[in-house]
Amino acid sequence: MPKKILVNLPTKDLAKAKSFYTALGYSMNPDFTDDDVACVVISDEIQVMVLVEPLFRRFTPRDVADATQVTETILALSVDSREEVDDLVDKALAAGGSPVDQPDTHDMHSRSFCDPDGHLWEVIWFDPAGLQG
Template sequence: MAQMIFVNLPVADLDRSIAFYEAIGARRNPQFSDDTAACMVFSDTIHVMILTHAKFGAFTPKAIADARATSEVLIALSTDSRSEVDAMVDAAASAGGSADPVPPQDHGFMYNRSFEDPDGHIWEPVWMDPAAVAGNEETQAA
């Protein structure tokens, strides 16, 4: 079985967050969702668990960070093209998020932008030229 990642994020409004993540391309897995949490699936190996603050608090003795005021994590998500990067950021902005809290970066072989979800969590969709990923130094130098 392939290794999987489950990113757990506290959210203030579960229904709003479900709608937001569906708008940027995730689908809700009802098997791992209830009125306190939702499992949002980006791929077979990437899942985001969005949890109410009460549910999230049950898993940690630490205070829940206010993602609008404190950087807790930056989540990079690969895409298949530059246009998918732009489409995801545009969809996030249209669904109640904020586009480009960090300036876009274009290195030729790699392109990324960012968005904040409604709770302030920063996501960075990124595209890398497949030749650069394979180690083609000529492409990396471009």
């Protein structure tokens, strides 16, 4: 059985977060979505649980980082082509995300954006020829 990853992210505005991730082409799992949390389905193995901050705080004794001020993590997501990198990042920027850096054009192509809550995402495509040997 493949392992799954559930990334938990706090949000200040759940409706805005849901709108953002839907604009990227992702769906919400209605079984795990309500007024306090949304389950964003990226793939069968990857889901992002976006929780309103008061609920998120119940899962940790630590302070919750304000991702608009500090980087708490970089969420890297691989895709199947250079075009898919650009398409996903362009959708993110059009939906209210903010750009982070310039495209990389070595044996991989990557671009980054921050979602409306400031969480840093990197979208990556690796050139299969560059990975060999």
